[in-house]
Amino acid sequence: MLHVAEAARVSVATVSALINGTATVSPELSQRIEQAIRDIGYKRNAIARSLKMGTTRTIGLTVPHITNPFFTDVVSVIQQAFDRAGYAVMLCCTDEDLNTQDDQIRLLLDRMVDGLIVARVGDGAILKGIVDGANVPVVLLDRVCEGVDTDTVVLDNQRAVFDAITYLIHLGHRRIGYITGTSDISPMHDRMAGYRQALHAAGLPVAEELVRSGNFHEIDGYNATMQLLSSHDRPSAIFSANNPMVIGTMKAIRDIGLSCPQDISVACFDDFPWSDVFQPQLTTVAQPVQAIGEQAANLLLDRLAGNRDAPPRKLVLKGRLMIRNSCRPLGSMVQSVSA
Template identity: 80%
Template sequence: MLHVAEAARVSVATVSAYINGTTTVSQELSGRIEQAIREIGYKRNAIARSLKLGTTRTIGLTVPHITNPFFTDVVSVIQQAFDRAGYAVMLCCTDEDLNNQDEQIRLLLDRMVDGLIIARVGDGAYLKETVERANVPVVLVDREVDGVDSDRVVLDNHQAVFEAITYLLELGHRRIGYITGAFNITPMRDRMTGYHEALLNAGVAFDQSLVRSGDLHEADGYTAAMQLLSLHDRPTAIFSANNPMVVGAMKAIRDLGLSCPEDVSVICFDDFPWADVFNPQLTTIAQPVQAIGEQTASLLLDRLNGNREAPSRRLVLKGRLMVRNSCRPVQALTSVPTVVAASST
């Protein structure tokens, strides 16, 4: 730092103030210091600066699936928000593995991140303890943890699925297959509740044989749709609880020699860029990913800027049914005999 000060013809204290942002440095002096830094090749010691200031200007972010377009879009919005605020984001993908999540959160805390954003997986017992003991603010996104007193941003999953299933019921469908993820995460539980309530509201009995669960991957959607469409009294419509599984479901429909929507109508949770270039264009539930990402970043930045003692906040956003052409009235469906599951290739 002394060499920079000498080259810029300023004091070491002025260079320190500029680099650490502790006091305002005039535009003229800032320009001279930056030029000296470039000429000398001075490297800022981020670790030393963090120890001195007690902040790393870094945020930890964990998501279950970076390949899921929903999480990809939310991460992008969060990243942009923290870029503007002068923070770096350390991203970890847990792949829906509880042990991975626990290890990654420990790693992020060891790296002295200033705050955490978590889309959690699995049982919330360890995470509850971690959030309570962490000496940094935490915001939960998409998925809540029972008993955790933390800021969170979630969707009204119950209402979104209620509206989607009601739409199918209004088209005359009564046997609606439902492909879900594990119920140890709150969105899956809330979405199933919406499915139940829509059926009840229409006077349609719940049939457990129409429900299949998986791990939210494309292969799970394929297997589930194969099973549903091989039933003696197969469903006339299928609802998928996320978009990777709907891709698998559409492949199963194709492999069984069926057509959508001629033989089976399809709706999925989460809109994605290529939903309207599918053939047919997929009817989906669109989450407001821009608002989810912005609100999540805003809550954490508010805590980082000093609002640490305010009560926790729960922001609930609304989904939107995007009606395209993957659904049709049940009376218009082609009469097709029950199919026998083909082997996967």
């Protein structure tokens, strides 16, 4: 900016005033400054501005796995929303690891991001510190956080799984395998609660041997399904609480020589864009990812726009059971058709 000021024979304050529109600059000087900017090809330095202003117009976004289609879509929606608002998005993937997450959040704060959207891992101690210290606004995504009083966008996971398991029970299934994630996070807790609640409402016992867990990867679903299917009294249906793992579930079923839904029904949490066109067409719980992403972005943009003192908001969205043909009724040899 100094070169521009020299070339236009004004002070840097005048150049800054013109660029930012923070004070009147005479038409004559305006013209000279704009000409100098063009001649020199001047570009503002966002780093210097950030140092002075204390803001970066950058937000940090952390998700466990961006290859999980749910998070892929949510990241895409959030990135587009912030792009429209002129913000850069720093993306971090935690792989459900607490240390990785905490390091990444420190790295984001280190770079003075203006806000955070976090699908947290672990107890959220680091987030509590940020929120309590009023460092930057935080929006929690997908997972609530006990003791952290901040804006939150989640799904009614319990209700969503309740509906799905109830559907399976309605089809006649009584032994329903359940594959959960190992991470101690609220969606897994709530989904498990929905599973138990549906069984309890139907007067069915919760058989612990039907519940397996994995670390959210395809291979974990595979192994958990192998365990479930190798028991002598195997389930007639399997519900996977996470969509990378359901792919492993399907591979295990194939490798054992069973087929879905003839030999075993499968349902899972989170939809796929191809679920209604490839066989078997998975019965899934679909999350409104467009709404989740947009709401999360809007909550944070609202805070960034200055609305810091409003009480924290918690949006709880609803899942939608997509009934397709991967679950068949028991006690009937007729294959089910798509709803």
